[in-house]
Amino acid sequence: MIEHNKGRRLRLTAGAAALVVALTALTACSAGSGEQPPTAAPAASTAPAAEAPAAETPTPSAAPASEPLVLEASAPVSVQIPSIGLDASLIHTGIREDGALEVPPGEEGSPGSWWDGSPTPGERGASVLLGQVNSTTDDSGVFYDLPRLVEGDEVRVTREDGSVAVFEVYSMETFAKDSFPTRAVYYPVADAELRLITCHKGEDSSSPYPNNYVVFARLVGSA
Amino acid sequence: MKKSALLLVAPALGLGMVALSTAPAMAAHAEGSYSAMLDELNNSGATGEAWIDVEGASATVTINASGLAAEFDGAPYPHVQHIHIAAQGSCPSEAADTNGDGIISTTEGAPFYGDIGTTLSVGEADKTPAGGLDLAAAPSGDTITYEETFDLDQATQDSLADGSAVVVVHGLDPATQPEAGTSPSDLVPELPLAATSPALCGVLEVAPAGGVDTDVTTVAAAGTEGSALGAVALGGTLALMTAAGVYVVRRRVVRDN
Numbered sequence A: 001m002i003e004h005n006k007g008r009r010l011r012l013t014a015g016a017a018a019l020v021v022a023l024t025a026l027t028a029c030s031a032g033s034g035e036q037p038p039t040a041a042p043a044a045s046t047a048p049a050a051e052a053p054a055a056e057t058p059t060p061s062a063a064p065a066s067e068p069l070v071l072e073a074s075a076p077v078s079v080q081i082p083s084i085g086l087d088a089s090l091i092h093t094g095i096r097e098d099g100a101l102e103v104p105p106g107e108e109g110s111p112g113s114w115w116d117g118s119p120t121p122g123e124r125g126a127s128v129l130l131g132q133v134n135s136t137t138d139d140s141g142v143f144y145d146l147p148r149l150v151e152g153d154e155v156r157v158t159r160e161d162g163s164v165a166v167f168e169v170y171s172m173e174t175f176a177k178d179s180f181p182t183r184a185v186y187y188p189v190a191d192a193e194l195r196l197i198t199c200h201k202g203e204d205s206s207s208p209y210p211n212n213y214v215v216f217a218r219l220v221g222s223a
Numbered sequence B: 001m002k003k004s005a006l007l008l009v010a011p012a013l014g015l016g017m018v019a020l021s022t023a024p025a026m027a028a029h030a031e032g033s034y035s036a037m038l039d040e041l042n043n044s045g046a047t048g049e050a051w052i053d054v055e056g057a058s059a060t061v062t063i064n065a066s067g068l069a070a071e072f073d074g075a076p077y078p079h080v081q082h083i084h085i086a087a088q089g090s091c092p093s094e095a096a097d098t099n100g101d102g103i104i105s106t107t108e109g110a111p112f113y114g115d116i117g118t119t120l121s122v123g124e125a126d127k128t129p130a131g132g133l134d135l136a137a138a139p140s141g142d143t144i145t146y147e148e149t150f151d152l153d154q155a156t157q158d159s160l161a162d163g164s165a166v167v168v169v170h171g172l173d174p175a176t177q178p179e180a181g182t183s184p185s186d187l188v189p190e191l192p193l194a195a196t197s198p199a200l201c202g203v204l205e206v207a208p209a210g211g212v213d214t215d216v217t218t219v220a221a222a223g224t225e226g227s228a229l230g231a232v233a234l235g236g237t238l239a240l241m242t243a244a245g246v247y248v249v250r251r252r253v254v255r256d257n
Helices: A013-026 A182-186 B015-020 B106-113 B154-162 B216-222 B230-256
Strands: A076-081 A086-093 A112-115 A125-130 A154-159 A164-176 A192-200 A211-222 B032-040 B047-055 B058-066 B081-085 B115-119 B144-151 B166-170 B198-203
Touching: A076 A125, A125 A182, A154 A192, A164 A192, A182 A192, A182 B032, B032 B166, B047 B154, B047 B198, B058 B166, B081 B154, B106 B166, B106 B198, B115 B154
Parallel strands: A086 A112, A125 A192
Antiparallel strands: A076 A086, A076 A154, A112 A125, A154 A164, A164 A211, A192 A211, B032 B047, B032 B198, B047 B058, B058 B144, B081 B115, B081 B166, B166 B198
């Protein structure tokens, strides 16, 4: 019924856990560096045929041509984004009483989170990861560098079963928080996809972060 | 195409159970968006998704599905589809096949997803439970692309709000089913069991409302639980004061009533 790669188990766990501590290395922003790169306004998914991501570790398994690539459910443990040097552990967060998403803590060095109402990364549907753009003590939170991602970049999510779901970025968008396109972001898409969400600065000086920055990625393999 | 309009004997249970379920914070109304991944039942081989936007009592329902049975008696296969309500708010596992005939019938699935609350019929056709088996008003063929806007009844709104609303799409190809598939249906004895049994099922989950407070500033302003933010105590205090103010205003409104 569904393709999966149960047999592949990586011994990444120890390494992943150790790297989490290295998060504070991101704290390299001065007052002037709060500027975010301009946002590309991508037209839907015209991503080139997924070229196999450069394989430092095991080569991601190729997706069978006929069946959509989908992994068995397994909760995420951490996320790695090589192109921006991000490696963060992930906690599980839910929905607040006001209906908005609960977010991970704001202290410096805090992890990102997986919204536990979304599919696990690699399952069919849109899996949602959240990270603070800043922290209580400085400008750079765990997802501060998210706007540096470009189309084709690789996002790896290490999961509890030891497997790594490998996604490829296909779109980046900025949305005003007060007109957030719920459907465009959370729609239960037929393929296994990922949404990375953080906050984003805007022109409006009354609020430092009036926008959300959302990165859209799709599953291209597993390791 | 052969049109067989069949009346559904609307099960009368349902309603009382709503009151028993735990009331969510947003209680009475179902305002917001809901999504469901639709997974196959009875090895139907189908797959799909549902999305519902609710404003007041008005709902815009989107269903996309593929891999369903394509033909029945030489005509496009009608797939009745519903929002089932007021039970466990779950989809049946294989263990639901209590008579062991290899097929989870609509009746056997009912303890999990409940009775019909809303019929997702096409066009102006009846959206109530009474229209539940009107094959002529059902989408047909192996692929469903459905989008309709109409008013939801209170029972369906209540189930959406408490998480017990489930989308079910019916209709299996008897050729893909065990022998029992050709025996009389539990709902409509004139039809084979496979024709009325569920092919897709998905629990409707509320989608997050609005933007995401992934910056420390707005988290503090929102005064949320869960994030311990010692360094922004002032913001937190202000938020608390605001919350208290709202509370007082609410009490006044209640008293004036």
